[in-house]
Amino acid sequence: MASPTRPTRTERDVRIDLAAAYRMAAINGWDDTVYTHLSASVPGEPGHYLINPFGATFDEITASSLVKVNVQGRVADGSGARVNPSGFAIHGAVHAARPEVECVIHLHTPWGVALSMLPGGLQPTSQWAMRLHGRLGRHAYEGLALGPEEQQRLVAELGPLDGLLLENHGPLVVGRSVAEAWMLMHMLERAARAQLRAMAATGGQVLVASPELASLTYRQWVGDGSEWDGDLEWPALLRRLDRSAPGYRD
Template sequence: MSDAERQARVDLAACYRLVAERGWGDLIYTHVSLAVPDEPGRFLINPFGLTFDEVTASTLVKITIDGDIVGDTPYEVNATGFAIHGAVHAARADARCVMHLHNEAAVAVSMLKDGLLPLSQHALRFYRDLAYHRYDGLALTDGEKARLVEDLGQRRAMLLHNHGSLVAGRTVAEAFCLMDMLDKACRMQLAAQATGAELVLPPPDVCEKTFRQLTADLEPEGELEWPALLRRLDRVCPDYRR
């Protein structure tokens, strides 16, 4: 494999380990997918049947946009689970890394009629950058895939009502750091709402200003954080690189 693909595998395996560390996993379900560098229409995804803390660079499976396996591997993939990812990858060339999770805080906020409120600085990162998608059951039809892509638009993050979360990153680092921020925003909101006290929301002009400040840098987010996260993984579970 190319050096670029090898690095992509290491980054994606690291992302799976970090998701496991955060407690965002759902047994063997949900996925993080990544476009293979210099191979249009090819993506890397986790083997179906492994928990996220078992994923390594070499166990990741290469697939087509339709979920068909490319090359030799002893592993299977959850082609149905890739349907959401494939729809986003096909519609958004910038969405090189798509993360769809059932993290509990995000699912809980997706159940609320008003969704994510601009209560915290973390939440304000998504003030104009968070989409919502209506729940329509387990089966993802062509019609629903089109509706999901339309709902997402050009935003980086989405809450799927009664279901989960999704982020579309230009890099693995950006996808992970966006999900980390979204999850924290959801947990902070739920903690505040659990007190039953009156909530303090910043005025709309402050929300707009803060969102612009937090998104002013046009480079992918997470570039400074990612090397630090990898250094920590190298200390505690270096086998992800295998």
């Protein structure tokens, strides 16, 4: 739940942050032409969230171009915009099950997809990975379409966690803010790249921290929980994006 000291979010705030997250995902090479999604719930409108219009690339997304939809999969802003049904199947299910979550990110990131193929998944081999220690579940691959029964399995496997590795598919993370979700994806992708590079260099033999040490590092990282991932980094990331691609706020 949000801290009572945090300022109230407006739809405009969320639109700007989500558009920025799309632009930075494109810059990082996390996009997959016009597929995959970052979504964010609309403040004051339970059951509604913002998502990208289908057919737009991530670097084209602006605050005003985001489409408002409901968790039943219907466009709710009168725009008649086209949206990808898979965005409803995953994002709608997670937003409905986790109303305390502002942002859901599911991407086909290069290293995240590779990690999703490993039976052992993410291991505590780096500090990035230890931030996510014990916070990622797994969901078995069941094909392209997510029907109601698979949606139920996916949200049950997610539970209260920070995310899932969708096996043979890619990573999914959630956050109490767009900034938090984006930073979790950033750390997951960094951790996956470090682990897979080390495994490739050594034939799979890598140093793995003990569960006790990984848990200690996680507790040291999150502290008392008053500061969320992204609180410090997000303003700096927005300043950098304002210098390189300011049109996202439009």
